[in-house]
Amino acid sequence: MYKKLSISAVALTIGLSGAQVALAKTVQVTMTAKETTVVIDNKGTKYKAWTFDGAIPGKTVRVTEGDIIDFKLINPKTNKESHSMDFHAAEVDVLDEFAPVKPGETKHFKFKAKRAGVWMYHCGSSVMAQHIARGMYGVIIVDPKEGYSKDFPKPDREYVLVQGQYFPKADNYKAMLKNEGSEGSLINGKMFHYDPVHDPDASLVLQSKPGERVRIHFVNANINNPVALHPIAGIWDRIYINGSPKNVLYDIATYGVAVSEAVSADIVSPADKSTNVAIVDHTMSAALRGAITVLMNKPDADPKAGKAGNLIVR
Numbered sequence: 001m002y003k004k005l006s007i008s009a010v011a012l013t014i015g016l017s018g019a020q021v022a023l024a025k026t027v028q029v030t031m032t033a034k035e036t037t038v039v040i041d042n043k044g045t046k047y048k049a050w051t052f053d054g055a056i057p058g059k060t061v062r063v064t065e066g067d068i069i070d071f072k073l074i075n076p077k078t079n080k081e082s083h084s085m086d087f088h089a090a091e092v093d094v095l096d097e098f099a100p101v102k103p104g105e106t107k108h109f110k111f112k113a114k115r116a117g118v119w120m121y122h123c124g125s126s127v128m129a130q131h132i133a134r135g136m137y138g139v140i141i142v143d144p145k146e147g148y149s150k151d152f153p154k155p156d157r158e159y160v161l162v163q164g165q166y167f168p169k170a171d172n173y174k175a176m177l178k179n180e181g182s183e184g185s186l187i188n189g190k191m192f193h194y195d196p197v198h199d200p201d202a203s204l205v206l207q208s209k210p211g212e213r214v215r216i217h218f219v220n221a222n223i224n225n226p227v228a229l230h231p232i233a234g235i236w237d238r239i240y241i242n243g244s245p246k247n248v249l250y251d252i253a254t255y256g257v258a259v260s261e262a263v264s265a266d267i268v269s270p271a272d273k274s275t276n277v278a279i280v281d282h283t284m285s286a287a288l289r290g291a292i293t294v295l296m297n298k299p300d301a302d303p304k305a306g307k308a309g310n311l312i313v314r
């Protein structure tokens with residue numbers, strides 16, 4: 001009897017670890033630097049942006065700890081500027097992998113995602129302030145190889161929110177360096193992107209069902225200003241600093257997010273009724289000029305929103 005139990009226990013252990021530990025793989029990621037025109041608010045204002053693949057933010061890269069990212073940056077010869085890629089998840093050589101790529105050239109490099117977490121990526125070409133302010137940023141998520149656990153529960157929904165500063169005079173990088181001329185806050189590339197309360201032209205919101213755990217992967221892509229990340233009418237159940245399961249804080253009203261910092265912020269709405277939460281940069285100059293995002297918690301929430309890779313609502 002004793003022997004039989006032991007064998008079962010061993011089998012169970014092997015089975016569990018086999019299911020949870022992912023095998024490392026190589027992930028191909030290609031991006032094209034696009035100097036293009038984007039829409040910067042809900043009423044259709046155009047902006048001469050510099051982007052990865054034509055959108056602000058660029059696509060979300062998602063890999064598992066231990067994976068190799070095989071990255072290619074294409075800078076078409078029709079562009080005027082050099083561009084580059086700086087993945088905060090990479091430990092490489094700033095003068096090699098992150099070096100500027102001239103128009104007409106392509107840069108290829110690999111790195112291993114050794115540390116789990118959520119990380120900003122951005123163009124680092126000179127003048128970096130301008131390349132970031134014009135929109136060359138995004139998020140790379142490195143999921144822990146152990147997967148989810150009691151201390152790092154699987155969220156019911158996940159969203160990516162990237163905040164940036166809007167400088168209408170995009171050519172004036174000297175003003176950017178003095179933090180002058182910023183006329184708004186961009187959330188995923190638009191002012192009041194998900195806030196129909198403050199902007200009648202807004203049509204999108206974040207959604208979940210009452211009682212669900214929603215994980216916001218937030219990146220501060222401002223060039224100068226920290227962010228005071230706060231859910232109005234809610235409390236962050238957990239904050240994972242840098243998105244890492246190892247760095248957890250509980251029961252937080254406002255979390256200060258440094259420039260270039262990434263954080264995963266969990267919120268669990270009351271299960272017994274529909275509610276709305278406004279996720280804001282509590283810094284008023286940012287909130288009231290665009291950095292407000294409405295999260296609606298309602299029984300008929302879109303079953304696809306915030307699920308299966310739909311992390312950026314566009």
Ligand SMILES: [Cu+2]
Binds near residue numbers: 050124125131
């Ligand atoms: Cu650039």
